[in-house]
Amino acid sequence: MTEAIPFTDNYSDLSNTNGYQFEFHCERCGNGYRSAFQRDSATTGRGLLRSLGDMVGGPLRDLGNAADDFMLNRGTNSTAKDRALAKAVTEIAPNFTQCRGCGDWVCHEVCWNEPVGQCVRCAPELNDELARLQADARREQARERLESTDLLRGTNVAERVVAACPSCGARTSGGKFCAECGSPLARTTTCAGCEAELPESARFCPECGTRTSGS
Incomplete structure (x- = not known):
């Protein structure tokens, strides 16, 4: 039985007929990491079988076509893909933490507030939040001051x-x-x-x- 694999909604499957690769995204900032490409060990054998089938024809060609159909239909329930995904998760997981406040997987580098133990959406960094509030206050004060300023002084509006x-x-x-x-x-x-x-x-x-x- 295949073990459960975390990271179920914040990754993209970049796998192709030659092997497996996955890209994991931070659910706050959208940045992420791409796992190392894992070549499918059976690809070479299937390619050889397909080449022989093209040259010889008959049953070998049928086997080559069956191999191609297998590649197209293996989908997400393939045990080979599950193993590749599990390996990719092990490789990438140290770069992410799941926030207990909102449940999102976020990156350590930008979106994790280590002293608090939550993502910066749930627990913003003090300096970042203060800078944002100061910017909001400046905009509001500028709007209030502008409303009381005569911008048409010296202009004949008629x-x-x-x-x-x-x-x-x-x-x-x-x-x-x-x-x-x-x-x-x-x-x-x-x-x-x-x-x-x-x-x-x-x-x-x-x-x-x-x-x-x-x-």
């Missing part, structure tokens, strides 16, 4: 904003002239009757009613 230069089409970032071509962003003309400044689209002077030359 003034018409031109998003693109009417001459060259370049995007603008404020000001009266285009930073790309130097053209005025708000094109104006002068009334022929009273010399009042007129917007480009005006058909009549708003001061004296004179029709503009472009209308």
Whole structure:
């Protein structure tokens, strides 16, 4: 009877037709370790049998095909794979500990709080937790201070904003002239009757009613 093998939900099976290999992952940070590749001792014999079958044909070819089917169907219930997985677990297990707080398998290097005996999710490292709380406090204080700061001081919010230069089409970032071509962003003309400044689209002077030359 095959013995029970730990690490049942935090590993990936990288095995192929040549042998067995497994990759174990920390259930907190996602990093992990890959076990050494274990070559299947029967692979060479099956390969030889398949080669002979291709040359000779007949029963040997049938045996070679049966060997291939065995390789494809051996799945996770193969005793050879169980032995390989058990060996990989023995190799990799010292790098992981199962947290009794949450049950996750976590890596020693990053995610294990040794003095407390729990993972850093259940028992965060003091300095790491303090740094996180300080960062949260700075963000909150910055938000509060920003809300009481006038960011529009000196800006005429009623003034018409031109998003693109009417001459060259370049995007603008404020000001009266285009930073790309130097053209005025708000094109104006002068009334022929009273010399009042007129917007480009005006058909009549708003001061004296004179029709503009472009209308």
